[in-house]
Amino acid sequence: MSILNKKTDQELIHIYLDGKETALAALLERYKSKIYTSIYMKVKDEYLAEDIFQETFIKVINTLKGGKYNDEGKFLPWVMRIAHNMIIDHFRKEKRAPSIVNTEGFDIFDVLDFSDENVESKMLREQRDIDLKKMIQKLPDDQKEVLIMRHFCDMSFKDIADITEVSINTALGRMRYALANLRKMIEGQSLMLQIG
Structure with missing residues (x-):
């Protein structure tokens, strides 16, 4: 499998199409965390995310076996778009809108790797992460x-932009607004902490 890990996405796809199933397993291993996390943060349910x-x-x-995959070197965005469409289809069937961030259960901050830290630093980081998640939750969905x-x-x-079906400028604008809104919330919170 380590030889396969050194192959590009396109090489792995061609190897898989030539009949070597382990090539698909290598692709899955390469991207499963990003794809699953993206799905989970939208559906907020572990079992539904797995499904x-x-x-x-x-x-x-x-799609690969049907010969319909367009080999443009964009495997991850292509899979993310499929996942995004699956989520939309699910919520259309359920007739409810998805939300993006969960404040309970799975926590994106738990998978981030931190170096060894003392107890005080860890407590401060955990509180900062809790505060940041609350602020992110208050942002508009887009x-x-x-x-x-x-x-x-x-x-x-x-x-x-491709996955959300908007222009790059719109995606950049949404990011700018998100960061500006977070900055305002952080400044407001520190002001309240000083007053309180």
């Missing part, structure tokens, strides 16, 4: 979505 994740990869497999895709899923603005 949509599986449905996404069933569609990926069917701003939350761009912020999460950019900072927690490490996606480019072009990929974000």
Whole structure:
């Protein structure tokens, strides 16, 4: 498998299409965390996220085997778009709108790697993370979505624009507004902390 890990996405796809199933497993291993996290933050339900994740990869497999995948070097954005569409389809069936960030259960901050830290630093970081999550939750959904895709899923603005079906300028604008709104909330909170 380590030889496969050194292959590009396109190489792995071609190897998979030539009949080597482990190539798809290598692709899945490469991106499962980003894809699952993106789905989970939108549906806020572990079991539903797992179901949509599986449905996404069933569609990926069917598309690859059907020869319908357009090999443009954009495997992750393509899979993210499929996942995004699966989520939309689910909520259309359920007739309710998705929200982006969950303040309970799975926590994106838990998967971030931090170096060894003392107890005081850890407590301060945990409180900062709690405060930041509360502020992110208050952002409009379109701003939350761009912020999460950019900072927690490490996606480019072009990929974000493609997945959310807006222009790059719109995605950039949403990010600017999200950061400006967070800045205002942080300044307001520190002002309240000084007064209180």
